[in-house]
Amino acid sequence: MNELLEATTTRTNPGIDPSLHIWGWEIVVYLFLGGLVAGIFVLAAALELKSGEKPRGAALRLMPFAALALISLGMGALWLDLAHRLWAWRFYLFFHATSPMSWGAWILVLIYPVGLLLGLGSLNDGQRAWLRGKTPGALKRLLETLFGWADGARRGILVTSVAMGVALGIYTGLLLGTMPSRILWNSAVLGPLFLASGISTGAALLLLLPLEERERKTLVSWDAVAIVAELVLIALMLLGFATSGEVGQWAVSQFLGGPYTAVFFSCVVVLGLLVPLAMEIIEAKRHLPFAAILPVLILAGGLALRWILLTAGQHSAFRFLP
Amino acid sequence: MSATKSAAKRYAMTVDTRQCVGCKACVLACKAENAVPDGFCRQWIVEEVRGEFPKLSAEIRSERCNHCTDAPCVKNCPTGASHVNEGGVVLVTHHKCSGCKACIAACPYDARFVHPEGYVDKCTFCLHRVQKGLSPACVGVCPTGTLTFGDASDPESAVSTMLRERRSKVNHPESGAGPNVHFLV
Numbered sequence: 001m002n003e004l005l006e007a008t009t010t011r012t013n014p015g016i017d018p019s020l021h022i023w024g025w026e027i028v029v030y031l032f033l034g035g036l037v038a039g040i041f042v043l044a045a046a047l048e049l050k051s052g053e054k055p056r057g058a059a060l061r062l063m064p065f066a067a068l069a070l071i072s073l074g075m076g077a078l079w080l081d082l083a084h085r086l087w088a089w090r091f092y093l094f095f096h097a098t099s100p101m102s103w104g105a106w107i108l109v110l111i112y113p114v115g116l117l118l119g120l121g122s123l124n125d126g127q128r129a130w131l132r133g134k135t136p137g138a139l140k141r142l143l144e145t146l147f148g149w150a151d152g153a154r155r156g157i158l159v160t161s162v163a164m165g166v167a168l169g170i171y172t173g174l175l176l177g178t179m180p181s182r183i184l185w186n187s188a189v190l191g192p193l194f195l196a197s198g199i200s201t202g203a204a205l206l207l208l209l210p211l212e213e214r215e216r217k218t219l220v221s222w223d224a225v226a227i228v229a230e231l232v233l234i235a236l237m238l239l240g241f242a243t244s245g246e247v248g249q250w251a252v253s254q255f256l257g258g259p260y261t262a263v264f265f266s267c268v269v270v271l272g273l274l275v276p277l278a279m280e281i282i283e284a285k286r287h288l289p290f291a292a293i294l295p296v297l298i299l300a301g302g303l304a305l306r307w308i309l310l311t312a313g314q315h316s317a318f319r320f321l322p
Numbered sequence: 323m324s325a326t327k328s329a330a331k332r333y334a335m336t337v338d339t340r341q342c343v344g345c346k347a348c349v350l351a352c353k354a355e356n357a358v359p360d361g362f363c364r365q366w367i368v369e370e371v372r373g374e375f376p377k378l379s380a381e382i383r384s385e386r387c388n389h390c391t392d393a394p395c396v397k398n399c400p401t402g403a404s405h406v407n408e409g410g411v412v413l414v415t416h417h418k419c420s421g422c423k424a425c426i427a428a429c430p431y432d433a434r435f436v437h438p439e440g441y442v443d444k445c446t447f448c449l450h451r452v453q454k455g456l457s458p459a460c461v462g463v464c465p466t467g468t469l470t471f472g473d474a475s476d477p478e479s480a481v482s483t484m485l486r487e488r489r490s491k492v493n494h495p496e497s498g499a500g501p502n503v504h505f506l507v
Binding site for chain 2: 002003005006007008009011012013014015016017022023081082083084085088090091093094096098099101102104105175178179181182247314317318319
């Protein structure tokens with residue numbers, strides 16, 4: 001027998017040892033808000049594409065602008081995480097096709113004009129009149145041009161909004177999933193999983209707003225599909241690890257019997273997915289009144305999913321394999 | 323030297339685990355040569371004990387960035403700060419680094435760290451010395467001849483000879499990164 005008894009190292013680099021902890025709450029907040037905004041983009045545009053008419057509720061009409069505020073908040077968290085904050089502009093002097101972070105930096109820039117046009121096109125006459133009144137004279141012409149684009153190419157903007165939402169949602173997962181050095185992130189499932197979670201949390205946020213009954217029912221049914229997709233993707237992720245040799249089996253053991261088992265299954269799978277899904281099904285079958293706890297659970301579950309995966313992944317280096 | 327030969331150069335290092343006594347001279351030489359700040363290191367010593375008492379064996383390794391052939395840090399860098407330089411040496415251009423830490427997360431060896439000035443730092447194989455015909459500081463100071471540095475694409479180099487004549491291994495080959503620091507066993 002030549003089993004490893006003890007390993008010692010003289011390295012004590014901050015952020016690296018005893019195990020990686022370079023990314024903290026800032027990245028969790030960013031990943032969560034990024035997914036949330038991705039979901040809002042997809043759902044707001046898809047609702048209009050499905051019904052063929054602009055949203056009736058005031059809250060839903062303003063959601064694209066709220067989404068831009070939320071993604072700005074997320075980018076603020078991302079900026080706080082940078083070790084060299086004054087050099088953030090370096091992201092925009094370069095595009096690196098193999099770097100998901102580079103893709104993300106450019107997606108985040110493109111989100112703004114698309115969101116602006118999506119939002120402007122959603123406004124009703126009263127809201128447009130208010131906005132025209134508040135716009136300085138020099139910018140009035142630009143505003144009218146934007147209104148013209150927002151209305152004239154409405155279908156194209158809606159389809160682009162769905163595409164941008166999907167790109168943003170998938171990228172937040174791929175950002176982690178393309179790092180082969182972190183065993184628990186090393187799964188292509190993370191991209192679609194974060195997208196499904198983003199759509200679900202986006203739906204949850206919209207469900208907290210005053211909506212028309214028809215819009216609410218559509219969102220609840222879409223959210224149920226997103227939750228089922230999340231459950232399937234989580235199962236596929238664990239199955240993928242379990243069937244991929246020694247390294248993958250170590251990874252799956254972290255969630256099935258290991259240190260993240262209780263927190264992952266209680267906060268994410270049960271409270272964040274299974275309970276809301278059951279509530280949605282029961283509410284629909286028995287025509288029960290909507291319970292606000294449902295979207296709150298989904299939002300908390302989405303936050304927990306990112307927090308746990310970010311933390312667990314950083315602790316899963318090759319050097320910790322038995 | 324022709325441009326073609328220069329482009330094909332592949333710097334590598336061997337660490338003789340049968341010679342290393344873990345004196346840390348390499349660690350200190352690196353810190354002094356590269357002004358590595360207090361509390362940080364670009365290279366370090368790992369000591370592993372294996373077996374069952376009383377039949378034990380110890381392996382001491384001087385470790386650093388592996389200057390991988392298919393470096394995940396370079397692939398994941400969004401600003402182009404992490405790049406492959408002469409002889410396959412992986413470097414970080416300090417003034418291009420925003421400190422996003424994607425390269426740190428991508429590194430299979432945890433060989434990188436955030437310098438207190440905000441950029442990511444790591445071993446450079448002392449390329450500034452190598453370009454002057456000198457050996458890396460760690461190699462030059464090693465009292466037991468544990469470390470050998472050279473061009474692995476040149477079959478006559480000392481490092482190629484070592485790799486040809488001795489059994490060797492690399493750390494975490496499962497990462498698929500193609501490390502260029504080889505441990506002689």
